[in-house]
Structure formats: structure tokens, C-alpha cells
Amino acid sequence: MQRWNAFRDHIEGLGVTIVTISPDTVAEVAAMKSKQGFGMCMLSDESLAVSTLYNVKHEKAIAGAPGRKIMRPLAIPTAILVDGEGIVRWIDQTDDYRIRSDADRVLDGIKQALPA
Numbered sequence: 748m749q750r751w752n753a754f755r756d757h758i759e760g761l762g763v764t765i766v767t768i769s770p771d772t773v774a775e776v777a778a779m780k781s782k783q784g785f786g787m788c789m790l791s792d793e794s795l796a797v798s799t800l801y802n803v804k805h806e807k808a809i810a811g812a813p814g815r816k817i818m819r820p821l822a823i824p825t826a827i828l829v830d831g832e833g834i835v836r837w838i839d840q841t842d843d844y845r846i847r848s849d850a851d852r853v854l855d856g857i858k859q860a861l862p863a
Contacts, residue, residue: 752785754850763828763857768792770821798822803840826853828860836860 751758751765758765765787769776773791780789790797798804803823826848828837837860839848 748779748783748785748789750847750850752783752787754854755787757854758857761857761861763861764788766790768797768822770795770798792822795820795822801825801827824848826856828857 748767751767755765767787767789768791769779769789770792771779772793776789776791779785792798795804798821803825804820805823806820823840824847825838825840827835830836837856839853839856841848
């Protein structure tokens with residue numbers, strides 16, 4: 748999240764609004780946003796309904812703090828560019844749920860997908 752917050756001004760300068768979706772609870776998302784000072788829109792998808800809708804749910808992810816790992820469904824880290832009419836214009840997704848999209852790759856994808 749810190750990486751996206753650092754790139755937020757640049758991305759929003761392209762006319763794109765960042766919305767993050769996390770499997771954390773509403774309270775956890777609010778606490779993270781407040782503690783880290785994130786200025787982007789952060790939403791909770793605790794039930795993974797949005798992750799299921801976009802087909803980015805990973806059924807057997809390992810989650811938790813060191814020494815307290817559990818296997819549970821999580822969202823596969825995915826960057827999705829959706830236009831104002833709800834049409835998906837670009838997607839970047841890693842093969843490994845532990846790896847996040849590279850910010851420069853996402854910026855390049857946005858620039859290529861946006862109308863000139």
C-alpha cells in the first residue's frame with residue numbers, strides 16, 4: 748500500500764483514481780489507513796465477494812504473522828484499470844499471490860490503456 752500511496756499523485760495526475768480492496772475487516776482497513784496516512788480510497792472485501800467477482804480469489808493462500816500462519820482464501824494481488832463506464836481496460840496479475848504488481852509496470856499499463 749505504501750508503494751501505491753507514493754505513486755498516488757502521479758497516477759491521479761493521469762486522471763485515474765486508486766481504489767484498493769483488501770480482505771481485511773472494515774476496522775482493520777480504517778486503522779491501516781489512519782496509521783499509515785494513506786490518502787487513497789481503501790475498501791474492505793472481508794467476504795471476498797469482489798475478489799470472487801473478478802476471479803482473483805486464491806483458495807489456499809498462507810496468511811498471518813510469523814509463527815501464526817494459516818491457510819485461508821485471499822485475493823491474488825491484481826491491478827485492474829476500469830474506465831468510467833465499468834469496462835476493464837487493463838489487468839496486471841502475478842502468478843504468485845505473495846508478489847505485488849510492479850508500480851512502473853502498472854504506470855506503463857495505465858498510459859498505454861488510456862486514450863491519447
